[in-house]
Structures are given as structure tokens and as C-alpha cells.
Amino acid sequence: MGLTDALFTGTSGLRALGHGMSVIGDNVSNLNTTAFKGARISFSDVMAQSINTGAGSGQLGRGASIQALYPLFTQGSFESTANPTDMAIAGAGFFIVKDPKGSGNVFYTRDGQFMIDKMGYLVNAAGLRVQGWRIDEVTGDITGAITDIQIDRSSPPVKTSKIDVITNLDAREETRTKLIFLSGNIYDNNPAGYTYFPNAGYYEVVIRDIDGKDNKIGIKLGYNAETQKWAYEIYNLNTNQTIISATDVTSTRVSFELPTTKEIITFDWSGITHVNSGNNYIEMPGRTGKIELNGQLDQGEWEVVDLSVKDANGTLRNLRIYIRYDNSDGRWDYRVFENPASTPATDPDDPNDPNQETGTLLVKGNNSDETNTFFFLDGTTQKITLDWSSLTTGTNVTPSVNSYILQETDTLLSYWNATQDVPIPSTAYSYRTTLTIYDSLGTPHEVTVYYNPTTRDNVYEFLVACNPEEDARDFTKDSLPMQWQYEEGTVTQKLEIPSGNLTAQSLKGVLMYGRLEFDNQGNVKKFYETYRIDANTGTLVRIIDDSGNPVPDPIDKFPALGEHGYPLMIADFLGIEFPYDIYPPNAQDQGLVRNDLQKIELNFGYFFKDSWRSESVRTTQYATSNATIFYDQDGFGPGALESITVDNQGIITGNYSNGRVIPLWMVSLANFNAPERLQKVGGNLFKETTHSGPPVTGKPGSNGLGTIAPNSIEQSNVDLGEQFVKMIIFQRGFQADSRIITVSDTMLEELINLKR
Known part of the structure; x- marks a missing residue:
């Protein structure tokens, strides 16, 4: 009957408009919900019923139904906050959050109200963990897969690997004579x-x-x-x-x-x-500084030379030299003793055998392919060179000896004496600058660079040193540090300098010594004759020669230059005994290299790449006062997190108490082909559905994803005025539909009254 149909038609309208009012109520209720996306409802008519009319078949409507209900992902306005972990997305995309209590519970949200929990994880109010990529501190690129963002509360120490010391050295300083x-x-x-x-x-x-x-x-x-x-x-x-x-x-x-x-x-x-x-x-x-042996000697037999040398106090010291040549392999054995026995001891099988000598051994060499060596007078740091390059083999003639008084150019290195309370006097240098570096445990150490003009025009010498008491390199602990062994095929070449112990101890703290030559414009032309201290033996290791070229294979087996092209020095502040790295048996130069040592590059603003090249900020020699223009180093002590910041690329950066500013994480975003079809699960969260399609993840600002607005949250996109207008329309529609029912009811009542 038509009146009954009218009742159901009116009821459908009431039902549809009631749902419409629910949508408006939900929108208005979430007016202040962060990043809330208002929903829109649309209606459609119900399939019509065919009826007969005078003009033929006609269609009679059966009411209204809900056609669609979906959220509107329009951009909400931003509200600035003081919370550094608050983030808003400017554009398309969702934050990815994950429930740590279950597997596969991944949700998506526009609500960027995040905080750091007690475990250091970046979470939302419900404790879901924000997802992102860890950033490599060195390269600045993201690494690994998307995972929970966990902020490091502390910054581990970083040992210094490069120091930058940029100075001006006064060109008006007089050259020493x-x-x-x-x-x-x-x-x-x-x-x-x-x-x-x-x-x-x-x-x-x-x-x-x-x-x-x-x-x-x-x-x-x-x-x-x-x-x-x-x-x-x-x-x-x-x-x-x-x-x-x-x-x-x-x-x-x-x-x-x-x-x-x-x-x-x-x-x-x-x-x-x-x-x-x-x-x-x-x-x-002066003192004796050089000894030369001349003449002939029989091969394979020990020859003995006695002589007296003068020490720095003018006292004569008695020495005895044993030397032997093996013609089969062209190698030398030698010994030098101080205070020898009155006559050389003899052995029937080996005349003049030095193993019977009772004097103090100063230097010992076996199977040496060199024709010179050096030693120190017993109990002193007075170096004497011994040269036998003029010796030949022939008839048994005792070699002659020439000794020379030595005059030395005073250098910063010669003034340094770690056994004194003040290792270097203030009169030895014209300028110094000090900076703090760090070992691998984060312990700070002071390193000082000393400068002084030399006896050569436009040449300055420099000395880099630390506190001798903090120097823990191996030679500082050995009772006999100066020992070398080289494996050359089947031959083992050995060198031992027992008299070098005092010299090694006096060099504690010295990390590098060298010279800088300047051109007429006050710029460094080259490093030259630059040395570091062998961490094993305490001897000088030449790393840059007198022509300014890096030595290709320094004797301590470390490279002459670091990875940036700066001279490399070797330090050890820990003194931990680790195993040695051993060169393979077929290596041309075999030896032992400490793998626990701290390699530090020295940057004066000049690096070597085919030649010495200058940087924009560099050490100079201008006619103005000595001054440190800039210094820095790349090490850090341990630090605690003080604050974090986020940029528009979603990079979370930690600021630590040790001064480090470290990029830690990048927030990842996701988007969907049909975000309107995501499933709302409450708590400002959405979940992926079959109709939404799979998420497409990426960096903020890439692949159509929005950028991050730090210190901001996105407000609801609900327009209150629009909702009120719709509310009035729905209300009027509801009133009209209700009148359909009341009028239809009246008509039905009249129909029933016809029976009466």
C-alpha cells in the first residue's frame, strides 16, 4: 500500500540523516584532535519501484541511503610548540609507528606528538615506536632498514685522528747563526x-x-x-x-x-x-761525533780497533770496535764496547771473539747490509756515527781510524729532554700553541706545537709533543727499546743499540719533528726532513725527505701520510699490550706493527698530492706577530645528550655535552595510492587495507612525500562553519522526513476510520 511505503521511505531518510548528524558530531567533537581528518558523508536514492500509470509504467522512489563515508585528507594548519620532538607533515604522507608488544602491528598516523621514553625510543602517546633510518655519522647517509628510532642518551668518546693548527710565524724573526x-x-x-x-x-x-x-x-x-x-x-x-x-x-x-x-x-x-x-x-x-774506519781486513775474521773519543765534558772515553765481513753474502757483523778489557779476549776457534769482551756493549749488528751505524756513549745522549764504507777486504791489515770533533746545530729536538721537570726551556722556541686531543677512552691530553727559526732563511722548525708522563708508547716501558730485526729471505738482519736507552727516555712525549720552508710570499713551499718517533724503539723515523717528498716505506711500517695527505704521527696514551700485526713471510720488508696505536694527522693547511698544496686557511710567514689563527681537532670525550633538533628533512640531530652535534636518525614517511580507504583504528591511527594498497615509504620531501615541519603539530582540518551549515541542513531534512511519517500516520488513521 502506498501509505505504508511512505512510512518506510521517511524512515530511510531519518536513518540516513541520523548517520549524517553522527558524522558531523564526530567532526565537531574532534575539532581539537591533533591531525584529525574530518569525514564526509554522501547520500543516494534507493532503487525505485515500478508502478503503472496512465501514461504507462513509472518509477516510485523508496527513500535515501548512505552512498559513501570517507575521511578528507586535506592539509590542516600548523600549531607551533616548544617540544623539539613534535613534528608535522607538510604535504602528503604518514608517520610510521609500530607496536613493540606484537609483530606486524604497524600503524600510520599524521599525529606527530612524539616523546622519548625511558628506553630512548621515540614514541607517540600510546607508546608506539616511530620508525626511521639510522644515519651514518661519517657519510651522513641513511643505513640499514627502517627500524625503531632510539636516541642515544650518551655520546661515546672518539679518539683524535687529525689536528688542525694554523698559525702565522713572524717573518721578522732573525735567522739563527x-x-x-x-x-x-x-x-x-x-x-x-x-x-x-x-x-x-x-x-x-x-x-x-x-x-x-x-x-x-x-x-x-x-x-x-x-x-x-x-x-x-x-x-x-x-x-x-x-x-x-x-x-x-x-x-x-x-x-x-x-x-x-x-x-x-x-x-x-x-x-x-x-x-x-x-x-x-x-x-x-766539542765532542767526538763521527768515527771513520779505513783500510783493509780479512773476510770472515774479527778485526779489532781501539780508540779514545771525547765526551761533552771533555773526558776521554775508551772504545773498542769489533768488525767482521762475510764475503759470501756481502754482510757485516760489528760490536762497539766502552771501557773494554786491557786486551781483546781470544778464542782458539774464533780469534778476537767479541763474545768474550767484558766492556759495556754500545751497539751490536748481525748480517747488516749497511756500512754505517750509530751509538751513544754510555749513560749519555751523545750520538756518534760510525762509518766503515771505505773498508775493503784484502791482506790482514788492522783498519785505521779517524775521529772528528762534532759541531751540532741546536734544534728544538736537541733541546727537548723528557727527564727534566720542564722538557724544553722557553729560550729554545719563539712561539708555541697548545690544544687538547682525546684518546679512544675519551681522556683529554694536551699537545703543544713549538716553532723556531732555523739557521736557514725562510725555514722554521716545529716540534709536536705531549706530556711525557702521559706517553705510553712501547719504548717508554722497555729497558732496552732500540732493537730491530729484519727478515730478508733466508737472512735475519739484527740491530741492537743498548746505549740508546737514555736517548729513548729523553724523547718521551715527542710525536713529530720537522721543518717548514716558506716562499717569498710567506706561503709554505714544502715540508722537509720531517720525523716521527718509532713507537717501538724510540728512534727517529724519517717520513719526509730533504726534497720534501714523503718516504714511501718508513721503517716503522706506518705510512708517511694520513688519508687526507697530512704528515702522520703515532701516539699511545693507553699503554695496552695488544698483539702485533705480522707481515706475511713473502713481504719485502717484514716487521712488527702495533695495532693499538693512535694515528694522528698534522694539518698546517698543506697537504701532499703529487706536490705540497695549500688550503684556503693555512700556516703563513708574514711580517706580523706570531699568532694562532685557528686550531681544531676531531676527537671528543664522552658526553650526555642535552637536546635534540629536527630539520625539514626529518633528520634528528643530537646535541651532546661534549660539544658533538651528531645526526642520528631520519624519520621515514609512508603514503598510499588510496589513503581514503585506510582503516581508522582509533588513537589517530590508520591501518593498511586491501583497498588502500600497500605503503610506499621514502625520505621526507621525496617521491611526492611531504616535508617535516619541526616544533609543530598539525591541527584538525574540520571547518566548524561548514559543519554548522550541514548540521542545519540535516536538521531540516530530518524534520521534513519526520513530517512524512506523522502525515502518513494521520492518513492511515483516516483510512482506518472509514470502517466506522
Whole structure:
């Protein structure tokens, strides 16, 4: 019957409009819900009923039904907050959160109100963990798969691997001069001219330059008593060439350049007297610094040479040299003793056997392919070089010996003495700068760089050192540090310098020593003659030669330069005994390398790449005061998290109490092909459905995903005015539908009354 149909039609409208009011109520109720997405409801008519009319078949509507109900993912406005972990998405996408209590419980949300829980996880109010990628601190790229974001509450220590020290060294500093005073007596027994005395007026000396090389120099002096003038000639005894000469001069001083380093050396003989009754001689202060062996010796037999050398106090020390040559492999054995027995001990099977010697062993070498070595006088740091390159094999002739007084150029390295309370006096350097570095445990250590002009124009020397008491390298603990062993095929070459213990102890704290040569524009032309200390033996390891080129294979087996092209020094502040790395048997140079040592590059603003190249900020030599322009290092002590920040790429950065600013995580976002078909599960969460499609994850700002607005939350996108308008429309519709029912009811009542 038509009236009954009208009742059901009106009821469908009431039902549909009631649901519409529920939608509006839900939208209005969540007006202040963070990132809430308002829903929209739409209606459709119900399938019509066919009826007969005078004009034929017609269709009669049967009411209204809900056609669709889905959320609107329009952008909500942003509200700024003071919480650094609050985030809003500007554009498309959802945060990914995961329930840690179950597997596969992954949800998606626009609500970026996050906090850090007691475990360090970034979570929402319900404790679901935000997902993201960990960031590699070195490369800055994301690593691994998407996982729970967990903020490190502490920053582990990082050992220093590079220090930057940029200074200006005053170009007005005067170049130092090596002044050598001669004394003695020369008188003139030839009034007609100069008298040269081959044994008295001629003197030979070894001058050890700033490169550590021994230069044999000869000086010949002549004096004319009638004119009271001098004649002199300075020789290079290595080449027998004259360096400088003059006659008829009144000056008692001459300056000349060393052949190798061009250092300025000055001889002064103003103290020489002219007493006829005295002996003719020349002498100068100094100690014995070089010994040369000449002549022949039988192969395979020990030869013995006795001699006396002068120490720094002028005291004569008795030495005995044992040396033997094996013609089969061209190698040498040698020993040097101090205070030897009155006569060499003999063995019937091996005459002059040094194993029977009772003196103090200074140096010992077996199977050496070198023809020189060095040692120290017992109980001193006085280095003496021993050279037997002129020895030949032949008839059994005891080798002759020449010894030379040594004159040394004072250097920062020669002034350093770790056994003193103050390792280096303030008068030894013109400028110093100090910075703090860290070991692998985060312990701070002070490192000081000392600078001083040299005896060569436009050349500064530098010394890098730490507190000797904090130096824990192996040689600082060994009773006999200076020992080497090299495996060369089937031959084992051994070198031992027992007399080097005091020298090694005096070098505690020294990390690097070298020189910088500047050009006329005040820029570094090159590093040269640069050394570090062997952590095993305490000896100098040459890493840059006198031409400014890195040494390809330093004797301590570490590279000369670090990965950035800066000179590399080796430190050890922990003193932990770890195993050694052993080179394979077929290696050309075999040896032992400590794997627990701290490698530190020294950056003066210059790096080596085919040649020395400058950076924009670099050490200079300008005519202004010494000053540190910039210094830095890449190590850190341990630190605690102080704050975090988030940028628009979703990168979470930790700020730690040790000064480190570390990018930790990147928040991941997800989007769907049909986000309107996601399932609402409450708590501002959505879940993937078959109709929404799978999530497409990516970095914020990529693949159509929005960017992150830090310190912000997204507000509800519900428009209250629009909801009120719809509310009125739904209300009026509901009223009209209700009138259909009441009127239909009245009509039905009239119909029933017809029976009466």
C-alpha cells in the first residue's frame, strides 16, 4: 500500500540523516584532535519501484541511503610548540609507528606528538615506536632498514685522528747563526809571507746540519805577523772542493753555507794567539761525533780497533770496535764496547771473539747490509756515527781510524729532554700553541706545537709533543727499546743499540719533528726532513725527505701520510699490550706493527698530492706577530645528550655535552595510492587495507612525500562553519522526513476510520 511505503521511505531518510548528524558530531567533537581528518558523508536514492500509470509504467522512489563515508585528507594548519620532538607533515604522507608488544602491528598516523621514553625510543602517546633510518655519522647517509628510532642518551668518546693548527710565524724573526769559536796558537816564522802549518793551521771538523747529516769541513788558517793579516780557506772534505777563501784580511771571522742545507756557519778565530815560544795548533770545543774506519781486513775474521773519543765534558772515553765481513753474502757483523778489557779476549776457534769482551756493549749488528751505524756513549745522549764504507777486504791489515770533533746545530729536538721537570726551556722556541686531543677512552691530553727559526732563511722548525708522563708508547716501558730485526729471505738482519736507552727516555712525549720552508710570499713551499718517533724503539723515523717528498716505506711500517695527505704521527696514551700485526713471510720488508696505536694527522693547511698544496686557511710567514689563527681537532670525550633538533628533512640531530652535534636518525614517511580507504583504528591511527594498497615509504620531501615541519603539530582540518551549515541542513531534512511519517500516520488513521 502506498501509505505504508511512505512510512518506510521517511524512515530511510531519518536513518540516513541520523548517520549524517553522527558524522558531523564526530567532526565537531574532534575539532581539537591533533591531525584529525574530518569525514564526509554522501547520500543516494534507493532503487525505485515500478508502478503503472496512465501514461504507462513509472518509477516510485523508496527513500535515501548512505552512498559513501570517507575521511578528507586535506592539509590542516600548523600549531607551533616548544617540544623539539613534535613534528608535522607538510604535504602528503604518514608517520610510521609500530607496536613493540606484537609483530606486524604497524600503524600510520599524521599525529606527530612524539616523546622519548625511558628506553630512548621515540614514541607517540600510546607508546608506539616511530620508525626511521639510522644515519651514518661519517657519510651522513641513511643505513640499514627502517627500524625503531632510539636516541642515544650518551655520546661515546672518539679518539683524535687529525689536528688542525694554523698559525702565522713572524717573518721578522732573525735567522739563527751557528757560531764556532776556534782557539789555539799560530805564529809567523816567515816574515816574507803567510805561514801555513799543515799540522797546526789546518783543522777538520764534522758539522751535523739540521737534516742530521754529517758534513766534514776543513779550515786552513795562515797569519802574517808583519801585516797582522790573515789568510783562510774553508774546504768541503767530502768533495775536496773549496767553499770560501781569502787573503790579506783583518777580520777574524768568516761565514759560509753548508753544501747541503745552505745553513749559515760562522768560524771565529779571534781567540787564537801568536806566541813564538808556544806550539802551533788549532782546536775548538766539542765532542767526538763521527768515527771513520779505513783500510783493509780479512773476510770472515774479527778485526779489532781501539780508540779514545771525547765526551761533552771533555773526558776521554775508551772504545773498542769489533768488525767482521762475510764475503759470501756481502754482510757485516760489528760490536762497539766502552771501557773494554786491557786486551781483546781470544778464542782458539774464533780469534778476537767479541763474545768474550767484558766492556759495556754500545751497539751490536748481525748480517747488516749497511756500512754505517750509530751509538751513544754510555749513560749519555751523545750520538756518534760510525762509518766503515771505505773498508775493503784484502791482506790482514788492522783498519785505521779517524775521529772528528762534532759541531751540532741546536734544534728544538736537541733541546727537548723528557727527564727534566720542564722538557724544553722557553729560550729554545719563539712561539708555541697548545690544544687538547682525546684518546679512544675519551681522556683529554694536551699537545703543544713549538716553532723556531732555523739557521736557514725562510725555514722554521716545529716540534709536536705531549706530556711525557702521559706517553705510553712501547719504548717508554722497555729497558732496552732500540732493537730491530729484519727478515730478508733466508737472512735475519739484527740491530741492537743498548746505549740508546737514555736517548729513548729523553724523547718521551715527542710525536713529530720537522721543518717548514716558506716562499717569498710567506706561503709554505714544502715540508722537509720531517720525523716521527718509532713507537717501538724510540728512534727517529724519517717520513719526509730533504726534497720534501714523503718516504714511501718508513721503517716503522706506518705510512708517511694520513688519508687526507697530512704528515702522520703515532701516539699511545693507553699503554695496552695488544698483539702485533705480522707481515706475511713473502713481504719485502717484514716487521712488527702495533695495532693499538693512535694515528694522528698534522694539518698546517698543506697537504701532499703529487706536490705540497695549500688550503684556503693555512700556516703563513708574514711580517706580523706570531699568532694562532685557528686550531681544531676531531676527537671528543664522552658526553650526555642535552637536546635534540629536527630539520625539514626529518633528520634528528643530537646535541651532546661534549660539544658533538651528531645526526642520528631520519624519520621515514609512508603514503598510499588510496589513503581514503585506510582503516581508522582509533588513537589517530590508520591501518593498511586491501583497498588502500600497500605503503610506499621514502625520505621526507621525496617521491611526492611531504616535508617535516619541526616544533609543530598539525591541527584538525574540520571547518566548524561548514559543519554548522550541514548540521542545519540535516536538521531540516530530518524534520521534513519526520513530517512524512506523522502525515502518513494521520492518513492511515483516516483510512482506518472509514470502517466506522
